[in-house]
Amino acid sequence: xxKAKTAYVCVDxxxxxxxxxxxxxxxxxxxxxxxxxxxxxxxxxxxxNRSGYAGANGGGVLALSEVVLEELPRIxxxxxEFDRVLGGGLVPGSAILLGGHxxxxxxxxxxxxxxxxxxxxxxxxxxxxxxxxxxAMRASRLGLKADALKLYAETSVEQLLVQxxxxxxxxxxxxSIQVMHSDHISSxxxxxxxxRECAAALTRFAxxxxxxxxxxxxxxxxxxxxxxxxxxxxxxxxxxLEGSSDSxxxxxxxxxxxxxxxxxxGVFAMTEQGLKEVKNPSAIFLNRGEEIAAGSVVMVxxxxxxPLLVEIQALVDESGFGNPRRVxxxxxxxxxxxxxxxxxxxxGLQLGDQDVFVNVVGGVKVLETGADLAxxxxxxxxxxxxxxxxxxxxxxxxxxxxEIRPVPSGQERIQEARKHGFKRAIVPAGNAPRxxxxxxxxxxxxxxxxxxxxxxx
Numbered sequence: 001x002x003k004a005k006t007a008y009v010c011v012d013x014x015x016x017x018x019x020x021x022x023x024x025x026x027x028x029x030x031x032x033x034x035x036x037x038x039x040x041x042x043x044x045x046x047x048x049n050r051s052g053y054a055g056a057n058g059g060g061v062l063a064l065s066e067v068v069l070e071e072l073p074r075i076x077x078x079x080x081e082f083d084r085v086l087g088g089g090l091v092p093g094s095a096i097l098l099g100g101h102x103x104x105x106x107x108x109x110x111x112x113x114x115x116x117x118x119x120x121x122x123x124x125x126x127x128x129x130x131x132x133x134x135x136a137m138r139a140s141r142l143g144l145k146a147d148a149l150k151l152y153a154e155t156s157v158e159q160l161l162v163q164x165x166x167x168x169x170x171x172x173x174x175x176s177i178q179v180m181h182s183d184h185i186s187s188x189x190x191x192x193x194x195x196r197e198c199a200a201a202l203t204r205f206a207x208x209x210x211x212x213x214x215x216x217x218x219x220x221x222x223x224x225x226x227x228x229x230x231x232x233x234x235x236x237x238x239x240x241l242e243g244s245s246d247s248x249x250x251x252x253x254x255x256x257x258x259x260x261x262x263x264x265x266g267v268f269a270m271t272e273q274g275l276k277e278v279k280n281p282s283a284i285f286l287n288r289g290e291e292i293a294a295g296s297v298v299m300v301x302x303x304x305x306x307p308l309l310v311e312i313q314a315l316v317d318e319s320g321f322g323n324p325r326r327v328x329x330x331x332x333x334x335x336x337x338x339x340x341x342x343x344x345x346x347x348g349l350q351l352g353d354q355d356v357f358v359n360v361v362g363g364v365k366v367l368e369t370g371a372d373l374a375x376x377x378x379x380x381x382x383x384x385x386x387x388x389x390x391x392x393x394x395x396x397x398x399x400x401x402x403e404i405r406p407v408p409s410g411q412e413r414i415q416e417a418r419k420h421g422f423k424r425a426i427v428p429a430g431n432a433p434r435x436x437x438x439x440x441x442x443x444x445x446x447x448x449x450x451x452x453x454x455x456x457x
């Protein structure tokens with residue numbers, strides 16, 4: 001009997017190795033090689049039918065100037081927040097990967113979207129984790145119109161492709177890619193080779209037929225998408241549905257998008273009727289108490305293509321240990337340590353013997369540097385125990401030499417704050433309004449460095 005062939009595949013980058021080793025030679029990651037059995041080539045690979053993976057070839061080799069430019073057609077999903085994250089809607093022939101923690105609402109969101117799309121398009125919901133009765137019970141509980149939606153329970157990618165050739169749906173949902181398997185690969189479902197081959201076969205079908213493919217992906221314990229890293233390179237769009245178990249709000253954020261802006265944010269609220277859109281997210285994150293305590297300030301962050309007002313809170317307290325704590329929730333902890341050093345050097349405030357706790361209200365993760373100045377103001381307010389004005393909004397990047405650098409879309413941030421009733425703003429000098437009409441009804445203070453900002457405060 002012939003000995004089974006094996007290979008060692010990196011779960012981060014998907015590269016193959018002949019033998020096991022501690023470090024991947026391609027990506028440099030440690031302890032990421034997993035053993036897989038090599039079976040016979042898949043049906044698609046054996047037939048050699050791998051042409052058209054990226055769509056029609058246009059009749060041969062073309063010059064760049066000869067390519068016909070036409071606007072991509074979009075299919076509205078019925079959820080404006082979902083379409084915003086995708087860049088304007090579903091693009092035919094695109095492969096979208098939706099990830100999130102268990103219980104975040106991935107299946108609920110996709111079922112709601114497909115029930116709306118099925119009223120005017122041919123849609124197919126393929127389930128491999130739940131039974132058809134469970135999906136029907138969820139649709140009944142949410143009060144969805146399920147007359148036109150087609151369901152199919154299958155985990156074999158070969159059987160699924162046969163049904164897809166017959167039905168030819170316009171929108172396809174696969175829940176989830178980790179449970180799919182190919183009969184020509186001997187490894188278990190969810191392994192590197194199974195996920196890679198199944199995703200490639202389904203993405204190829206979507207490109208060749210113009211079908212919108214929505215795949216659900218699991219996440220690991222550290223929050224990253226499970227499976228090989230090559231899975232994220234195959235697809236066109238990667239979005240994550242995030243939300244804590246103690247909050248009814250969910251945020252949908254784009255991490256990769258070939259048809260729109262990256263880091264676009266959509267906000268939903270989990271209700272008894274499923275996920276509902278939040279049209280004005282700033283109103284949620286600005287649900288402040290009647291009395292404004294020290295250490296609280298409102299900042300304007302830029303998420304994708306729109307501004308968002310969020311509240312940042314800081315607590316500075318005398319440390320009872322030799323090593324003071326530095327805790328940041330929703331912000332980068334290394335940047336907090338850097339800003340504390342800038343505050344000491346250029347602001348004259350020594351917080352080396354103080355415990356510092358920072359939190360962004362509402363569970364929002366702030367990734368941009370425009371929150372630096374607001375964070376320093378919250379620290380100073382808590383350290384001095386002096387509340388900041390309720391109608392004050394702050395944004396700006398702080399450099400290591402104490403300078404206040406401008407941030408993108410400064411005028412739009414000021415306009416968003418004015419719409420929500422804020423009367424005062426402290427902004428970088430580079431973001432100061434060019435005309436008096438731009439800041440009508442607001443008192444905008446432009447600062448050049450940290451010393452000017454603390455003086456204005």
